[in-house]
Amino acid sequence: MMSIGIEELRKHAQLIAQLSYPSRCPRYAASVLRSVEELGVDAILLKDVENLNLIGKGFRNIVLVGLREGRRVAVKVRRDDYPEKSTWREARMLELANRVQVGPLLFGHRDPVLVMELIEGPDLTRWLLHKWPSTSEAKTMLLDVARQCFRLDRSGIDHGELSDASKHVIAAECGPVVIDFGSASHSIRPKNLTSFINYLYSRPLDLVRERLSLGEVNRRSLRAYKETYSHESLETLLAEIQLL
Ligand SMILES: Nc1ncnc2c1ncn2[C@@H]1O[C@H](COP(=O)(O)OP(=O)(O)OP(=O)(O)O)[C@@H](O)[C@H]1O
Ligand SMILES: [Mg+2]
Incomplete structure (x- = not known):
């Protein structure tokens, strides 16, 4: 599957905008991009040349696939219409779960993004x-x-x-x-x-x-x-x- 490096992504306003779901708000998208980069994600997977590969769409978040330290990771991003943009609480809970070998491994978080192990398979x-x-x-x-x-x-x-x-x-x-x-x-x-x-x-x-x-x-x-x-x-x- 195709991916786009973060530097390259910066040149494509149309793709960046998709980081802000569902309103495609440029300011929110820019803050998501900043967090994604700071979390060590080097690239984002694409569905096709015009679309990011959304693997999850919930009431509160969208989930994308990123590349980080050479492996695929899940990038969970708060939706722009969900009022709680803080990821602190969720990250804390996942961290505690990880201590008893439960949940995808958390790699990091920075509002409004969490990066964790990508789990593949059917529900x-x-x-x-x-x-x-x-x-x-x-x-x-x-x-x-x-x-x-x-x-x-x-x-x-x-x-x-x-x-x-x-x-x-x-x-x-x-x-x-x-x-x-x-x-x-x-x-x-x-x-x-x-x-x-x-x-x-x-x-x-x-x-x-x-x-x-x-x-x-x-x-x-x-x-x-x-x-x-x-x-x-x-x-x-x-x-x-x-x-x-
Ligand atoms: N770590 C992960 N690895 C692979 N897929 C994931 C991961 N986390 C989430 N997903 C996918 O993204 C979807 C939405 O994720 P999640 O349930 O965490 O978000 P949500 O916004 O809380 O959703 P909802 O509000 O519907 O509960 C999941 O149903 C799953 O398909
Ligand atoms: Mg859910």
């Missing part, structure tokens, strides 16, 4: 429903997500959006990666694992549960987990739903 639901993984592959993937949720719970970070894991877990080649810590917060009652279980037991995954012969969730075990966040209560829960 979890798509992977489960359309890639037809074997039972053991699927269980390994789900178990890995559950254990990551547990680690987040134990570190007191609530991701905040894991009941829709389809949007926020990517099934990468080397395992699942939880993305988007934009809604994450400190919590003494984090709901990562319980949200993930809710996702696992939601309608869209009926077929998946059937194929994997997952057991029912025992309310009492769930309560025990919520009260203790203990390793034992986690293992009991995982054994009961037959993920082990």
